[in-house]
Amino acid sequence: MKKYLYSSIFLLLTVGFASCEDYLDTPVPSIDQYTYFSNDQTALDALVGVYDPMGWMEYIQYLDWAIGDVVSDDADKGGGGDSDQPQMLDMEKFRATPETPTFSIVWKQLYIGINRANRVIEGVTDNNNVSAEGQKRITAEAKFLRAYYNFCLIKVFGAFPIVDHILAPSEFAQPRNTLEECWAAIEKDLKDAMAFLPHKKDMPASELGRATWGAAAGFLTKAYIFQEKWQDAEPLAKQIVASGDYDLEKNYGDLFTIATDNGIESVFDVQKKxxxxxxxxxxxxxxxxEIYQRSRDARNGGWGFNQPTQNLYDEFETGDIRREWTIIKDGDVLWEGTPDEEVIYTNYDPVHNPDAPKVGYCKRKGTIPMSQRPDMVDAAGLNVRVIRFADVLLWQAEAAVHNNSDWKTPLNRVRARVGLGNSPYASDPLKAVYHERRVELALESHRYWDLVRTGRGNLMPGYTESKRYFPIPQIEINLNPNLTQNPY
Structure with a gap:
């Protein structure tokens, strides 16, 4: 393990980030480590630094969808051919190695987030300069964030070294904990966070984007689902549903717009602005x-990655409007009748789109109109939906199938939003849930993990159970001989 991952990282060389108006938007002042936590405000300023790695490019803006969509059967790599992002092609073909560059960057960045969370937790705990209420709220948020970063690690790499405090030099070379210990640490942090985080409906608009009770409960439900703890997952999902904090957006097509960032369906968004x-x-x-996944045609100006497969296209039922809000066909017109009206081109064109496949699709979710596109390619102001309410309803349905309880009510609530009745797979409840998860959450970085956690990895050519987790970065093993490699 790199020593600096656990050192006293200077938390505050960051700017706030969010689509809200106050809390996470505020540039953080420079404060040395001795005055980090001299009062509630400096502690809050430090907390912004814990949120910051969540939005960095390499995980949420690259690896999460590269694995969740491209490695799965929902999408192909796309882009400008095999030489364009070859590491993504290697992941897609299940030939990634410990030298794959993005793994080492993600490992480092996630541990930076963990270290920052630990610094805040230790800085405010039993600190008389910070109010009792401030200690509770800030510690709860930091524990939520630590659980989030740990969840990202366990999804990609499996078991990892648990770091729950600022390490002494003698502790730098930790071995990996067991999977069970890692999940237990995630669960504990989320439960601790739930105890002191506010409900979303009780938060002022200026604080939207911060962790909430529902966000922590959502990730805890997801942890239960990943571990097949169905008896724990169903009642917690039902508790989230009954909380009144969330509902389905009325119109499915409004989900992936800047206007609905932190909206009624957002259980947790990674904030972008x-x-x-x-x-x-x-x-x-x-x-x-947005630019990674927009059509590569010169008239549309994107890079053309994460191209939906025909297999995904065919999964949608006749009349399911979610297909048109998920997948763009060649010649589709978006924002028709507005100044942003745009024809999207996805097919091969030797002049405008020479790198495109002969027949192709593009992802519509997250494609924003020209008037909202940024001047810099890495500055689109659309949040990343990490957990939304439909996801919770479908977790409830999946757990209910395993618990022999009512799975139809939550599943049909999701279907009713888009005008559909009973599932065509109602005689096979698990198939009904799996189908609904695929079409409802398509291209939202979930599919790979849904397949492997449910024993359906064989749907991805080249997959074997030894490839469930990706290789530990070789540079980390070189620095820490106590780390063991995954059998990839």
Whole structure:
């Protein structure tokens, strides 16, 4: 393990990031480590630094969808051919290695987030300079964020070294904990966070984007689902549903717009905003996903990655409007009748789109109109929907199938939003849930993990159970001989 991952990272060399108006938007002042936590405000300023790695490019803006969509059967890599992002092609073909560059960057960045969370937790705990209520709220948020970063690690790499405090030099070379210990640490942090986080409906608009009770409960439900703890998952999902904090957006097509960032269906968004900055990199606090996945045709100006497969296209039922809001066909017209009206081209064109496949699709979710596109390619102001209410309803349905309880009510609530009745797979409840998850959440970075956690990895050519988790970065093993490699 790299020593600096656990050292006293300077938390506050970041800017706030969010689509809200106050809390996470505020540039963080420079404060040395000795005055981090001299009062509630400095503790809150430090907390912004814990949120910041969540939005950095390499995980949420790249690896999460590269694995969740492209490695799965929902999408192909796309882009400008095999030489364009070859590491993504290697992941898609299940031939990634410990030298794959993005793995080492993600490992480092996630541990930066964990270290920052630990610094805040230790800085405010039993600190008389911070109010009792401030200690509870800030510690709860930091524990939620630590659980989030740990969840990202366990999804990609499996078991990892648990770091729940600022390490002494003698502790730098930790071995990996067991999977069970890692899940237990995630669960504990989320439960602790739930105890002191507010409900979304009780938060002022200026604080939207911060962690909530529902966000922590949502990730805890997801942890139960990943571990097949059905008896725990169903009642917690039902509790979220009954909380009154969330509902389905009335119109499915409104889900992936800047206008619905942190909206009624958002259980947790990673916050993105275009600050109209001129430099390249994470300092922008915006997103690269939109340009990564917009059509590569010169008339549309994107890079053409994460192209939906025919297999995904065919999964949608006749009359399911979610297909048109998920997948763009060649010649589709978006924002028709507005100044942003645009024809999207996805097919091969030797003049405008020479890198496209002969027949292709593009992802519609997250494609934003020209008037909202940023000047810098990495600065789109559209949040990343990490957990939304439909996801919770479908977790409830999946757990209910395993518990022999009512799975139809939550599933049909999702279907009713788009005008559909009973599932065509109602005689096979698990198939009905799996189908609904695929079409409802398509191209939202879920499919790969849904397949492997449910024993359906064989639907991805080249997959074997030994490839469930991706390789630990070799540079980390070189630095820490106590780390063991995954059998990839």
């Amino acid at each position: 275009d600050f109209k900055m001129t430099q390249w990199g994470d300092e922008n606090e915006g997103s690269m996903i």
